[in-house]
Amino acid sequence: MSAAIVDPATFAALGEPSRLRIVELLRDGPLSVGTIVERLGIRQPQVSKHLRVLAESDIVACEVRHRHRIYQLRPERFDAVAHWVESFEQLWETRLDSLGTLLQNLDTERTGKP
Amino acid sequence: MSAAIVDPATFAALGEPSRLRIVELLRDGPLSVGTIVERLGIRQPQVSKHLRVLAESDIVACEVRHRHRIYQLRPERFDAVAHWVESFEQLWETRLDSLGTLLQNLDTERTGKP
DNA sequence: ACCTCATATTCCTTGACAAGTATATGATGC
DNA sequence: GCATCATATACTTGTCAAGGAATATGAGGT
Numbered sequence: 001m002s003a004a005i006v007d008p009a010t011f012a013a014l015g016e017p018s019r020l021r022i023v024e025l026l027r028d029g030p031l032s033v034g035t036i037v038e039r040l041g042i043r044q045p046q047v048s049k050h051l052r053v054l055a056e057s058d059i060v061a062c063e064v065r066h067r068h069r070i071y072q073l074r075p076e077r078f079d080a081v082a083h084w085v086e087s088f089e090q091l092w093e094t095r096l097d098s099l100g101t102l103l104q105n106l107d108t109e110r111t112g113k114p
Numbered sequence: 115m116s117a118a119i120v121d122p123a124t125f126a127a128l129g130e131p132s133r134l135r136i137v138e139l140l141r142d143g144p145l146s147v148g149t150i151v152e153r154l155g156i157r158q159p160q161v162s163k164h165l166r167v168l169a170e171s172d173i174v175a176c177e178v179r180h181r182h183r184i185y186q187l188r189p190e191r192f193d194a195v196a197h198w199v200e201s202f203e204q205l206w207e208t209r210l211d212s213l214g215t216l217l218q219n220l221d222t223e224r225t226g227k228p
Numbered sequence: 229a230c231c232t233c234a235t236a237t238t239c240c241t242t243g244a245c246a247a248g249t250a251t252a253t254g255a256t257g258c
Numbered sequence: 259g260c261a262t263c264a265t266a267t268a269c270t271t272g273t274c275a276a277g278g279a280a281t282a283t284g285a286g287g288t
Contacts, residue, residue: 012129016246020122027202033265046247048266067255067264075206078199085196088141092189130276147235160277162236167275181234181285 004087006080013057018042019050023073026060030072118201120194127171132156133164137187140174144186 014020021040025031033051037044051071054060059077063070128134135154139145147165151158165185168174173191177184 006134008129008131008134010129011125011134015122015124015126015129017122018246020120020125027205034263043248044265045249045267049246052266064255069265073202075203078202081195082199082203085192085199088187088192089189089196091141132276148233157278158235159237159279163276166236178285183235 004084006084007057009057010059010077010081013053013059016050016053018046019054022047022050022054023059026071026073030063030070032065032068032070034068036071118198120198121171123171124173124191124195127167127173130164130167132160133168136161136164136168137173140185140187144177144184146179146182146184148182150185 014023018040022036025036025039031039033044033047036042036051037047040047042050051060051062055062055071057077058074060071061074063072128137132154136150139150139153145153147158147161150156150165151161154161156164165174165176169176169185171191172188174185175188177186
């Protein structure tokens with residue numbers, strides 16, 4: 001149980017700004033497509049498309065409710081990501097000094113963009 | 115402290131398969147570019163480019179070590195992701211039955227990809 | 229100064245993906 | 259059955275990012 005694997009597609013799905021907004025909206029509870037549309041100010045087709053991507057990554061699930069389609073987050077993927085991150089954090093402590101002061105004051109002025 | 119925000123760019127960076135592989139390689143410790151190249155079998159220029167993206171997202175840090183450049187993971191982003199995920203997981207328990215059996219046996223045969 | 233190793237950068241091409249618009253589906257009520 | 263509401267899909271277009279190949283940079287050693 002050392003590895004902790006996560007499908008890159010999960011991250012890719014969350015990497016799109018609008019999709020991340022949708023996910024954060026759904027954190028507070030299930031919502032219909034129409035509600036998401038009006039809350040985020042994105043057009044309905046794009047919302048549907050984004051939800052499709054999220055559904056294909058098993059990040060959300062859909063339930064048909066009367067006339068509406070209610071989308072909700074699925075815990076499994078979040079658990080997977082949680083475990084994945086944990087598998088990294090365990091090592092910070094373990095390795096705090098294993099390589100000495102390899103990176104001590106790493107301010108590393110990073111790559112200047114034009 | 116309710117929100118827990120993560121830059122979508124962080125997820126986007128991790129969403130690229132090769133980049134995720136690099137990150138997982140680095141989980142076991144800092145590595146030089148050349149080592150990553152030979153371990154993953156990706157060409158050097160792409161590795162450098164991927165590392166650039168990861169560095170711009172503050173996922174990795176670079177240290178010049180003699181002739182080599184040693185890349186290492188930076189804990190901060192992982193902490194951020196960890197908190198972000200936690201902000202979701204706290205709600206699963208809270209809401210376990212709030213909508214009844216909304217998603218019970220959700221096997222949802224998802225959209226068949228070719 | 230030159231050569232070489234290690235890595236970064238540029239240019240090019242190609243494929244993926246998101247937004248926009250229009251249209252299709254599908255259930256519901258009349 | 260027809261109209262309508264809610265949502266999904268199709269098609270087009272523009273943009274951006276990844277891979278490939280070649281080249282540039284830059285530090286070390288001699």
